[in-house]
Amino acid sequence: MNDLNRLKNEYFFMPDATRGAVRYLTTKQLKETGTEAIVTNTLHLLIHPGPDIIQKLGGIKKMMGWDGIVLTDSGGFQVFSLIHSKKWQGSIDEDGAKFKSPREGNTYELTPESSIDIQMKIGSDVLVTLDDCRKSDLEKEEAQESVERTIKWAKRCKDHFEKEYGGTKKTGKLLTCVVQGANYPDLRARCAKELVSIGFDGYNFGGFVVDNDQKLVIDEMSAVIGNIPKDTIRYAMGVGKPEDILEAARIGYNLFDTVLVTRNARHGTLYTSQGIVKINNSSMALDEKPVDQNCDCECCSNYSRAYLHHMMKNGEAVAQTLATIHNLTYYQKLIKGLTPVCP
């Protein structure tokens, strides 16, 4: 698993395969986009199909037929977005989160320890500590609270990972943590420093990565990167638009993921070397050019914008597949263009 050390000194874009699949793509198609690592989600996989089933089936990689890298997000973000925002019934305290899945009504518990256990059963290569994610415009007091809890939980995750599984040495897996601190650079810096003193294989910038004007929170991101070692994973969670990735890479981040690349593909916003192409717009109806003339993906080398437009407008699923293939290929090329200059 020496391969994993590449995550510390190369650039990677990891598409989100939240439930163990990049939407609309087969594993073969996923590989062909140049993707080497994916992100799956602990909370979603906890609910379906459940960690025990995944373990019995030999882990998520075997299930998917995926021989690349798998990073499991801890579920901290979902605890925020589903429970804090009251979309799901649940409560959060010092020990973790309890919640009820609205689909079948079962109750679940996510603690620092159980999050690690679940990620182990999933068969992750890179684990993420459970963090206390909140909205970005917090009063300082609450931001501080989230930082304290995030650090405490990170420590518990690491202790559990080492005691129960023998840590990185024995498992060959990497353990990364999440840096919180809302939009307070000083809190971000402090959180990073304390996490570094505990010691992890990577430090992930968590929380929200853009402000209300959709601008990358570069000050907060800088405050973190300035306080973590260079030869570790520096993962900007949820970043982002192509220009945001370039910006984050410029200041030192090297791992990225975002749902934008796949979701926008499904919704008709395609990234190209000539800028954004809105494939659903009526102007595409007679456009016989490929989506991107400088792209050799399956979509661009075989089909016209007009054909893709027609299929999108009529709900042909293969259009979503082709669009996703294109966007992801574009992102992977973007990230590969960065590789030689990774610090």
Place this chain on the structure above:
RNA sequence: GCAGAGGUGGCGGAGUGGUCAAACGCAUCAGACUGUAAAUCUGACUCCUUCGGGAUACACAGGUUCAAAUCCUGUCCUCUGCA
């Protein structure tokens, strides 16, 4: 030919005297989406507007009424039964 039912915006389809420029769905046209409750969500969708409104509109032509998509008369058209 006789007897019923009916004709509403691009389409389907509510509404049966005022609160109707007309519910709802579809289609159309835009926009959004950043550790995915997302094949989702938002807005526009007669014309004009100084965004306060204004002008035409519910097959067509008349009429009743302070007021009509809604009531009456005629015309045209459609569907279903019976011949």
